[in-house]
Amino acid sequence: MKIHEFQGKNLFKSYGIPIQDGYVIEHIDEAADTISKVQKEFNSKAVLVKAQIHAGGRGKGGGVKYSPTAEEALANVKNILGMNLVTHQTGTEGQKVRKVYITEAFDIKNEYYCAITLDRAKTKDVFMVSTEGGVEIEKVAAETPEKIIKVWIDPLVGMKSYQARKLAFGLELTGVAFKTAVKVFMNLYQCYQGTDASLVEINPLILSEDGRIIALDSKFNFDDNALYRHPDIAKLRDKNEEDPTEVKASEFDLNYIKLDGNVGCMVNGAGLAMATMDIIKLAGGDPANFLDVGGAASAGSVKNGFKIILSDANVKAILINIFGGIVRCDRVANGVIQAVKELGLKVPVVVRLEGTNAKEAKTILSESEFAIIPADDMKDAAQKVVNAALKD
Amino acid sequence: MSILVNKNSRVVVQGITGSEGTFHATQMLEYGTQIVAGVTPGKGGQSAIDGKVPVFNSVEEAKNETDANVSIIFVPPPFAAEAIIEASDAGMELVVCITEGVPVQDMVKAKRIIDQNNTRLVGPNCPGIITVDECKLGIMPGFICQKGNVGVVSKSGTLTYEAIGQLGNVGLGQTTAIGIGGDPIIGTTMIDVLELFENDPETKGVVMIGEIGGQMENDAARWAKANMSKPIIGFIAGQTAPPGRRMGHAGAIVSGGDDTAEAKMRILTENGIAVCESVADIGEKMKIALNN
Numbered sequence: 001m002k003i004h005e006f007q008g009k010n011l012f013k014s015y016g017i018p019i020q021d022g023y024v025i026e027h028i029d030e031a032a033d034t035i036s037k038v039q040k041e042f043n044s045k046a047v048l049v050k051a052q053i054h055a056g057g058r059g060k061g062g063g064v065k066y067s068p069t070a071e072e073a074l075a076n077v078k079n080i081l082g083m084n085l086v087t088h089q090t091g092t093e094g095q096k097v098r099k100v101y102i103t104e105a106f107d108i109k110n111e112y113y114c115a116i117t118l119d120r121a122k123t124k125d126v127f128m129v130s131t132e133g134g135v136e137i138e139k140v141a142a143e144t145p146e147k148i149i150k151v152w153i154d155p156l157v158g159m160k161s162y163q164a165r166k167l168a169f170g171l172e173l174t175g176v177a178f179k180t181a182v183k184v185f186m187n188l189y190q191c192y193q194g195t196d197a198s199l200v201e202i203n204p205l206i207l208s209e210d211g212r213i214i215a216l217d218s219k220f221n222f223d224d225n226a227l228y229r230h231p232d233i234a235k236l237r238d239k240n241e242e243d244p245t246e247v248k249a250s251e252f253d254l255n256y257i258k259l260d261g262n263v264g265c266m267v268n269g270a271g272l273a274m275a276t277m278d279i280i281k282l283a284g285g286d287p288a289n290f291l292d293v294g295g296a297a298s299a300g301s302v303k304n305g306f307k308i309i310l311s312d313a314n315v316k317a318i319l320i321n322i323f324g325g326i327v328r329c330d331r332v333a334n335g336v337i338q339a340v341k342e343l344g345l346k347v348p349v350v351v352r353l354e355g356t357n358a359k360e361a362k363t364i365l366s367e368s369e370f371a372i373i374p375a376d377d378m379k380d381a382a383q384k385v386v387n388a389a390l391k392d
Numbered sequence: 393m394s395i396l397v398n399k400n401s402r403v404v405v406q407g408i409t410g411s412e413g414t415f416h417a418t419q420m421l422e423y424g425t426q427i428v429a430g431v432t433p434g435k436g437g438q439s440a441i442d443g444k445v446p447v448f449n450s451v452e453e454a455k456n457e458t459d460a461n462v463s464i465i466f467v468p469p470p471f472a473a474e475a476i477i478e479a480s481d482a483g484m485e486l487v488v489c490i491t492e493g494v495p496v497q498d499m500v501k502a503k504r505i506i507d508q509n510n511t512r513l514v515g516p517n518c519p520g521i522i523t524v525d526e527c528k529l530g531i532m533p534g535f536i537c538q539k540g541n542v543g544v545v546s547k548s549g550t551l552t553y554e555a556i557g558q559l560g561n562v563g564l565g566q567t568t569a570i571g572i573g574g575d576p577i578i579g580t581t582m583i584d585v586l587e588l589f590e591n592d593p594e595t596k597g598v599v600m601i602g603e604i605g606g607q608m609e610n611d612a613a614r615w616a617k618a619n620m621s622k623p624i625i626g627f628i629a630g631q632t633a634p635p636g637r638r639m640g641h642a643g644a645i646v647s648g649g650d651d652t653a654e655a656k657m658r659i660l661t662e663n664g665i666a667v668c669e670s671v672a673d674i675g676e677k678m679k680i681a682l683n684n
Contacts, residue, residue, distance in 0.1 A: 118496060118500075121607060123500055123503050123504070123577060124500075142649070155497065156501060156504055193497065196496075196497055225493045225494060225496070226495035226496070228470065229470075229495075267550075268550050269548060271547060271548020271550065271551035271552075271574070272554055272629075274603060274604070274632070274633055275551055277631075277632040277633070278631040278632050278670070279671055279672060280632075281631065281632045290633070323553045323554055325536070325550070354554075355533055355557075377561075378554070378671055378672045379670065382672075
């Protein structure tokens with residue numbers, strides 16, 4: 001799960017990490033009051049107007065504006081609130097801005113990059129910092145990897161101060177700023193562990209002209225499997241930021257990701273689902289989605305999966321690929337027929353069922369009143385569904 | 393011969409009285425797995441599966457009473473990592489965790505304990521292990537397997553079944569098939585399994601199925617080039633997976649970018665593994681490799 005910048009910064013604050021502070025508004029009529037409140041409370045004439053969407057690249061997309069005066073700030077809020085913000089992460093359709101964060105502004109001396117995530121291979125957390133903050137860190141990693149300073153932290157032991165010092169020395173900090181940075185790094189690790197985050201990133205973390213260390217941005221990914229023990233964080237989920245069909249699918253306990261193609265597919269198990277998408281592509285088609293109905297597909301999950309796929313108007317044909325292990329194929333076949341009965345056969349449906357009672361399932365499908373296209377194996381199924389989609 | 397489990401494995405089922413545990417313990421018994429004990433704290437002294445399996449309060453007790461040496465875990469995600477640690481501390485040689493949805497931080501801790509105790513863990517979030525006609529320690533459909541000389545290792549459950557099904561279609565059977573799971577932190581890695589298959593005289597070839605994310609397939613390919621004499625057929629799922637659906641910048645930095653299907657297929661090929669572009673080619677390719 002992801003959260004907004006302001007939510008992440010509030011978490012930082014609760015862990016003693018100094019932030020660029022401010023207030024969030026959702027309506028334009030709150031703007032003038034909030035701007036003057038930020039100016040007074042944080043003693044900052046200039047403010048920043050920051051669009052709150054989950055996607056990155058907000059600044060480049062025009063969603064973050066430095067505003068030297070209250071008038072300019074108000075004009076910027078008017079422009080940004082409600083705009084359709086397009087960044088390299090939103091896709092061409094963009095993301096509607098429903099919240100704007102008005103914050104204090106700082107004179108920046110240096111910008112740093114700062115992140116913690118899990119290093120799978122080492123089974124340790126890796127804490128990374130770089131003097132090349134504010135820019136594309138992937139480029140830095142590829143071209144000048146020596147500019148990224150890393151320490152690996154044993155989660156059972158926790159972060160030790162020598163590790164935080166190594167990072168702060170690496171950023172060439174001195175004096176009070178050095179001491180503050182060490183504390184910030186220690187606190188940030190506490191925050192990462194304490195919230196069951198899988199990624200926490202500050203880009204940029206700054207050294208201000210007056211010598212303070214401040215988080216100007218926040219980015220979190222949380223381990224969805226651990227959210228049950230963080231009800232306060234689970235509450236921060238903003239469904240507006242997610243694809244509505246994906247939200248619907250998650251309510252059905254289905255794992256769905258919308259793609260751009262026109263061949264819908266429904267598969268049990270994530271690996272087989274990806275392999276099915278791949279073979280559709282190899283057969284000359286374009287998958288419309290990833291949909292994993294779970295290793296143990298049931299008649300009910302098949303029906304819900306059908307609903308989800310059909311809600312995508314691009315879908316011209318559907319492939320159902322179930323490898324029945326514990327689940328019996330005849331039950332899945334009955335589920336398919338039930339779903340077609342209820343929702344109609346709007347597009348051609350190719351079904352490949354393998355495993356327990358596959359023969360019985362085939363008979364059920366071929367004897368049904370619907371023109372469901374049976375397939376023998378994955379290659380056959382992919383070819384048939386792509387042909388069906390192209391015919392239309 | 394086979395790897396990890398055989399007809400002599402003495403199995404304890406943790407979470408045997410839950411619905412998943414009961415269902416799969418029954419299936420495993422039917423396959424012929426020697427299930428000697430179940431564990432559900434608070435239900436010690438009772439029995440499960442129509443009185444066939446005694447239930448104990450702890451893994452330690454189950455081991456003392458029944459000489460169990462292998463554990464399989466079906467407990468809910470919030471308690472799964474602790475169940476792994478309990479099994480490891482009780483001296484189980486092998487622990488298979490089927491549970492899906494275990495928090496990563498819990499797994500990091502459990503992994504440290506099993507490494508200290510020198511316990512072999514398979515999973516979590518995996519279909520388990522099957523040694524054909526001897527022992528099914530997991531949730532895979534046993535009937536799709538037939539005795540033979542191909543080893544199968546995979547990150548994914550149903551994709552493992554697909555590979556087994558295809559091997560069957562070209563007349564190839566298996567020694568042992570293992571789903572190692574696709575979570576960020578898992579016990580047994582692909583290299584571990586390749587090494588076991590290399591040392592198993594009965595296994596003549598290996599099917600290795602991976603997917604996008606992480607570096608495990610790449611590490612395994614490099615290891616295999618230096619250490620494996622047996623042919624490997626590889627497949628990587630996720631060629632069409634949308635980019636950007638991975639963890640943000642930091643994740644990409646750690647992996648160095650070689651975690652796409654394209655990169656992994658290239659690295660596997662460079663290291664002498666016969667890579668299938670299409671999942672439908674796994675069976676045929678293995679047959680060709682074994683005939684050479």
